[in-house]
Amino acid sequence: MADTFEPQEIADRVLELAEQKKYNDIKRMLSEFNPVDLAEIMNVIDEDRLAIIYRLLPKELAADVFVEMDTDRQELLLSKFSDKEIKEVVGGLFVDDTVDIIEEMPAAIVKRILRQADKETREAINSILSYPEDSAGSIMTTEYVSLKEDVSVKDAFEKIRRTGVDKETIYTCYVTDTTRKLVGIVSAKTLLLSSPDDKISDIMETNVISVDTHTDKEYAAREIQRYGFLSIPVVDKENRLVGIITVDDAMDVLRDENSEDFSKMSAVTPSDKPYLKTSVFKIFLNRLPWLLLLMVSATFTSLIISRYENVLTGISITLFACIPMLMDTGGNAGSQSSVTIIRSIALGETVPKDIGKVLWKELRISFMLGAVMSVVCFGKLMLIDRLYNPMDALTALTVSLALFITIIIAKVIGCTLPLLAKAVKLDPAVMASPFITTIVDALSLIIYANIALAILN
């Protein structure tokens, strides 16, 4: 089904039925879909009809659909909802999702949401909102199943049956002592495969891996991935359990972090909306400062060219024609290394103290690459380029030698800068191709000119 799922087509059919007031047909049609797909349909429904159609959704799905909708759609609905409707939706949401929504809404709506939430939920919302942005605490939920050590499996099941419907997951239960300290975990699988009289303390896993409320959320998400968990507990400084992060949220965190890295690596300020839904002006603003910065820093390269212009053209006009090839290859060689290292840092595989290992590795690789590339370059110059440019062996040698050194320098800079950035807590992703290219451009030109002076003068 998903292959051919076209939200716009379904939205059109829904609106058509709405024109004819065939509301029961709409209800029947919508009941066929998963909440995620329903949210996509709601996202493209005509704004004037949105509230009417939304109210036709099956009651038990309404909140699940709401949480998946675009922010502007949520805002539109909330502004039209009665207090009772707000209470229903908020009551059907998990706390972490409510927090996500609150963070995007204007103050007036936030106030209404908080007024409609019960006391416990309001406290949970405020506690999650109090954690720093991008921390594990800021994305956790407080709706987990907690068990005491001394209860039996039978009692545990009873508690799950009684409270489980409101929990974000019941598949990993968290065992806490009387001071709310996390002492173990037990999976629903273990519970099911144990005998009803077993004590939780006898069947629980005590080597619990947890994260701190202030841990970076990306780190928490990677821990879930690394261990193949369905959820990870979040504890405070005293190891008291305060929440959990579930695997679906971890996947979203990782997707967003990856998208941010892709943006930064191509010199764009990350956007939290899909490309087609971001406004032209917003994209313009996300791109402009980087292009400006890089253009201004290229002034440096122009300066170098001007400085060596007479030198180079004085020797051979051919040297000039090779500048773009030299600069591009340097940029490419540098970005090969920088992107590899940036990714490796993001995955937690490489840390700043590996810098020695990384440098030694890149040095060997760049010698091999430099050697092959410069030999090929020499051959290319003598066989192909000579067809349209005056070329002699010494000129070809100059270009090849400059290429060799450029590749080595590009790779050394490319692997070093991201690690240095990480060491001083900057984002390594910013040290990708564009910046490296600018630096390598300038350096390669200086080297080129000096080699030319040494060999050809």
Add this chain to the structure above:
Amino acid sequence: MADTFEPQEIADRVLELAEQKKYNDIKRMLSEFNPVDLAEIMNVIDEDRLAIIYRLLPKELAADVFVEMDTDRQELLLSKFSDKEIKEVVGGLFVDDTVDIIEEMPAAIVKRILRQADKETREAINSILSYPEDSAGSIMTTEYVSLKEDVSVKDAFEKIRRTGVDKETIYTCYVTDTTRKLVGIVSAKTLLLSSPDDKISDIMETNVISVDTHTDKEYAAREIQRYGFLSIPVVDKENRLVGIITVDDAMDVLRDENSEDFSKMSAVTPSDKPYLKTSVFKIFLNRLPWLLLLMVSATFTSLIISRYENVLTGISITLFACIPMLMDTGGNAGSQSSVTIIRSIALGETVPKDIGKVLWKELRISFMLGAVMSVVCFGKLMLIDRLYNPMDALTALTVSLALFITIIIAKVIGCTLPLLAKAVKLDPAVMASPFITTIVDALSLIIYANIALAILN
């Protein structure tokens, strides 16, 4: 704990204890760790001692540790294992993990593994191996809980208790009819919250989202993410259930796909091993062909420069000094668009038929960017660059105008190529910065020279 987890330190302590033959201390020490962490310890243990230490692992964890270890370590152990040990490990693995291992092992070891697997497992292995690489079928597992429609919740729990220990997940159960066709799903949560006498057919969800065995595995993984599933069913052409993919495997697929995209976008052949564990020669081979290809294609740029060299230098030497700035800005502008679109395609947000929308968007953005950039460039040339280069308003106008057009062309090419690649089933990620830069370089030079001729001649 995970923050300070240092596999090498623990491995050293283990080896120290092994020297002193304190095997019980080692056992106690190792029992504190999660299988994933144990695998990392095994990965750095001295090769000669690996088999001895591995055999000290708690029996119930041995297979879980094995599956997480590096391939070369697995091969080493398998080559030292007795048939009985192989049987034990394979018996403790899920089928999809066994297939992953088999795909990496030499024929002799594969033969031994298959001989030690029971008939059912062997058949499952062969069926998974028969699906195309990168298909959903190739990464699924056949160990799921299937239920019949007419059984009661009580009977379902009995079946789960009886067979659940060997299933990759028991949290989503799959309901099939007598012809093995998938007719519904029921979560363990629903089962737990239902009464024991309820019939499965009354509580199951019938709008099942599934993927086909031949669906791309990345698509299957993104569906799991999109819907927040713990697993997704894989069906054959007749909608018969043949396997499932679990969320942990989906996360790994997405991580690897992201890493591949990062590699391709920086002109590197993707590697399936972490950077620090890949050999220098292998990295060299992954990088060389792309650098060579890009260097050779830069010949084209040299050709253009040679063609216009006399024209440009004849007019003003300053024009030459601005070439790198022009080329770099064009490259950056192009890669901003291409990387944004490539990512958007990877996330399934943009498809080739959106090309009209994308082009219109990029055109507006590039006009805005081009306008601001060329004004700033003009100012920079007249205020800063004139300090070291002869500069007049007409020259500055030439450069700024060329910059304006270059940015527009770069963005149009940058957004078009990835979509075209996708349309003809090529990998959009290859259409990233390096290739775009090469094309934009050449075009921007031609434009530059012609504008110069028109304005300054």
